[in-house]
Structures are given as C-alpha cells and as structure tokens.
Amino acid sequence: MGKRIVLHSCARERGCGVDSRLALNLLDTVGAPMLAYRDGPVLYANEACQQLLQRDQASLLGMPFDALVIDGDRQRWQALAAAVLAGEAAPEKLELCLLSGGGEQRTVEIAPSRIDIDDDPLLVCFIYDLSEYKRREARERSLFRLFAQIIDGDPVPTFVLNAQHQVTHWNKACAAITGTAAAEIVGTTRQWYPFYRTERPTLADLVLSGDLERGFEELYRGKLRRSELIDGAYEAEAFFPHFGDSGRWLYFTAAPLRNARGQVVGAIETLQDMTARRTAEEALRQQQAGLERLVAERTAQLESASAQLVQSEKMASIGQLAAGVAHEINNPIGYVHSNIGALEGYMGDLFEMLDAYEQALSSGLAEDKREALQALGAKLDVEFLREDIPKLVEESKEGITRVRKIVQDLKDFSHVDVKQEWQWANIEAGLESTLNIVSNEIKYKADVVCEFAGLPEIECLPSQLNQVFMNLLVNAAHAIGEARGRIRVATRVLDAGQVCVEVADNGCGIAPELQMKIFDPFFTTKPVGKGTGLGLSLSYGIVKNHNGRIELESTPGVGTLFRVVLPVHHVEARSEA
Secondary structure (H helix, E strand, O other): OOEEEEEOOOOOOOOOOHHHHHHHHHHOOOOOOEEEEOOOEEEEEOHHHHHHHOOOHHHHOOOEHHHHEOHHHHHHHHHHHHHHHOOOOOOOOEEEEEEOOOOOEEEEEEEEEEEEEOOEEEEEEEEEEOHHHHHHHHHHHHHHHHHHHHHHHOOOOEEEEEOOOOEEEEOHHHHHHHOOOHHHHOOOOOOOOOOOOOOOOOHHHHHHHOOHHHHHHHHOOOOOEEOOOOOOOEEEEEEEOOOOOOOEEEEEEEEEEEOOOOOEEEEEEEEEEOHHHHHHHHHHHHHHHHHHHHHHHHHHHHHHHHHHHHHHHHHHHHHHHHHHHHHHHHHHHHHHHHHHHHHHHHHHHHHHHHHHHHHHHOOOOOHHHHHHHHHHHHHHOHHHHHHHHHHHHHHHHHHHHHHHHHHHHHHHHHOOOOOOOOEEEOHHHHHHHHHHHOHHHHOOOEEEEEEOOOOOOEEEOHHHHHHHHHHHHHHHHHHOOOOOEEEEEEEEEEOOOEEEEEEEEOOOOOOHHHHOOOOOOOOOOOOOOOOOOOHHHHHHHHHHHOOOEEEEEEEOOOEEEEEEEEEOOOOOOOOOO
C-alpha cells in the first residue's frame, strides 16, 4: 500500500494555503532529496532535490513532474503516481531515470507517499540517487566480463569459486583436461565431481574455508605445501587415473581472492598437467637403474678380469718357476741318466772279467791262490752281486726315466718356452701331461679311467686349456669323499668341426640351487681357505675365449660331469658394438 499522511489545519487558503506552506517548509529539513506535487505541477522541492536535479526552486515550481521523467519510464511512473494518489495498492518504490538541468540522465529510486492536507491529496516523493551505484555496478559487470574473458582465454586450466563455494568460472583448458564442460559445473558446488569419485572439498574449497588442517592431515597427507610465491596459496600434486587414456599427474595451486578491504570473497585454482614430466622422470629413473645395473655388470666383469689377470700372472710365475725347476733338475738328471748308462756298460765289462777269473780258477791256478780267490768271492757274495746289480741299475734307469717324464710334463704344462699364440696342439697329450702333474692330488682318492678317442689336433692356446683340465680334475678329486672313487676322462669328436672333453666323478654332486652360480667369480662350495672361487670362473672364461662352451650335469649324491666343447678351428669372436 502507498503511504498516506493526513495533516489538518484550522485555517485554509485557496490552492496551497498558509498551513500547507508551513507543512512543506517543515519537509525542507529532511536531508534526503524530496519533492511534492499535486495534479501534475511540482509544488515543492527541497534543497537536496534541487542539487540532485541541478535545478533551482524557481525552475521546478509549476513544472509538470512527468516532464522530468524520461520517455521510457514516464508511463510506469504515471501509473504508480495515480495509484498512490487514489489510495490503491501499488509498489512503494520505482527505479527510473530523471533528466537533470544539465541534460544528464540520473538513475534514481522514488518512494512516493500520499499526504492529505485538509483533505487535499498531495504526492510527496523521496528520491534516492542510484547513478553512482549503477556506474559502480556497470564497472563491476565490465570487470567481471573482462575477468571471465581472461580466465577463459588462459591456456592454464583454471576454475574460480565465489564466497558460497559456487563455481563462477570454468575455463576451456579446465574443461579439456577434466573432460567436463563449463555448462555442467558453473553455478553449482559440484567442482569436486570431475576429480573425485565421492564428494570432498577441492584445494580451492579448503583455501576458501580456511580448513587447511584437514587438508594437511586427511586429504593431502604428505602432498600439500605452502606456496613460496603467493601469500595464502597452497600447492599439491596427485595422480588422477580416470583422466586421459592412462591417467594424468596434476600439479594444482589454489589461492584466495580478496576484495579492496582484504576480505576473502572467493578462491581460484589452477591445474598443470605434469604427466609428461613424470613420464620423463620415470624413464630417467629406469635409465639410471639400467646404468647402475650396467655399471654393476661391468664392475663384476672388471673384477673377474682382474682376478683372471692375477691368476694368470700367478700361473705364469708358477710356470716360470716350474720351468726353472725343470731346467735345473733336467741337467743333473741328464748326466745321471748318462752315467747310469755308462755304469751299465762298465758292469758288463766287469761281469765279463769275472767270468774270465772263474775260468782261470778252474784251469790250474795255484792251489793257494785259487783258495784265496774263492774265499774272497764267497766273502763278497759275487753270485748275489751278479744277480742284484743289474736289477738296481734297471730300477735306477726306470726311476730316472719317470723323473725325466715328470720334468717334461711340467715343461709341457707350463709352456713358458712358447709364446701365447694360437697353435695347433694335441689336447689328449695335454690331458696326459696334466694327469701326471696332478697325480698326487688324485692317486690317493680315486682311480682314473681314460677313454681317449684319438682327437685331431685343434687350434688353441694349449697352456690355458691345460689349466682348465687341471681345475676340473682337482675339483673332481675334491668332490670324492672318504671312500675311494672313480674319475673318468673321455674325449669325443662331435659334428660340425667340434671336439669334446668330459671329466666325470662319482662324488658328492652339486645342489641344483648352486649350479647357476658355479661359474661366478669367487663362488666356492669349499671350506674357507680351501678354495678361491676362481678356478671354474677362469675355466669358463678360457673356454669362452676359445669360442667353446662348458656344460655341467650334476646329481647330488651321484656325481658330476663337466663337458668342454671346443671348435677345431679358431675363429676370432666379433667385437660387440
């Protein structure tokens, strides 16, 4: 209903009488712009109204108020004014534009009220200037549109929340990375929906509400951190498996939005796709792991090569020592053997002389001399000497021959007098020499059975292969327990220009879980101090260097067989690129 004020006066004048002017003058004390009119013309405008409309009292009085209202608003105002004057129900306020004295349109809000002065209706209008508010509102709308254009055009995925946690902006980049269009999100509080399966606050919600303790302890445990660049902002990184074909890693930052008074009026959150960086980091980690494995492998190879070099140097030193010993022994053995040969000849001559003496004794030697010689012969037991001396000489010759054979085998095994070059050699002869060298290791533990097939000569490094055979034979002897065992050494000719050497024993065997490690450097099943773990590793390397292979067959409690397969012709291995 329109407001209605009733004023009564004891005296009345025509038109607007003295009492009416007094009532209007009282209204002049009101600070808000206000005017009064009846039947069209303005009857009164207070000072504040004159300033608002940029018109003085003289220009306003008698002017139809409708003339101050712009054409587009005049009809609405006339309807309202008529309703209020008639006392009918009508809106109490109306927003419209008035024309000022300078021709400027001023947006105002008018609150009309009816005043009855001595039963004469009068319309009093309080006017509120909305021009500044409208200009500010227009500026805010313009800034909002500009802000929306900036956000939407930003290539960085971004969304904005207002103070009520409603989404006001959801740019194209954000729609692209989440797969959710702005139309589905803007104006709602469902900003969580594209990211999570169940409802929960986003980082922007936590920044807006200030509930960051929950973020640290519950939602982003170990991931949330304060931004070093933006005051009040926070950052986190997480994996979202339902984004893209195979999920995405997102790095997100949320910061509060404040008004001119510093009050938080919203929050903004930006997203950054870190999937490519994470993929690169994972590839780098895998590459680093691969490099570490390669370094470990190369280190093991270098250690093996170093151990092999040490062992080779040791074997070379032993070979040189053995060759020196063999040389030193060979000289006295040579002349001892020669002397025994000469002694054998002398003994023949001596026995021939003894035969002559015996004939002389029987052919008429003086009795006293014959008796003296017979007594001496009996004393010396000449018959025994004739029988025993040849046996001693024969045994001495046999012993010297054996020593000479051992010295020759030692020289053949060491091969220090031969350059380490590929040459054609009989590996069966090498096996025989090696068996002779290690005879002391084997003869008290096992019987050796040789089954040689008559192999052709092969192109090889003989001294290195002898080392392989020695390692296999010694290991076979060590594998045999307290009871006397059996070691079989066999050779065979294979197809495709290959030969084979087998060393088998009926010892303790090797457990299956250890067979994969048996050729590793420094691996040994022997007690501490009994083995270096290098023998089979060096043997494997030597055989591989010959472009051959070494195979193992073993059953615990039954025995072990090592098979060495070698090519007849040596072919240089291709160097790896």
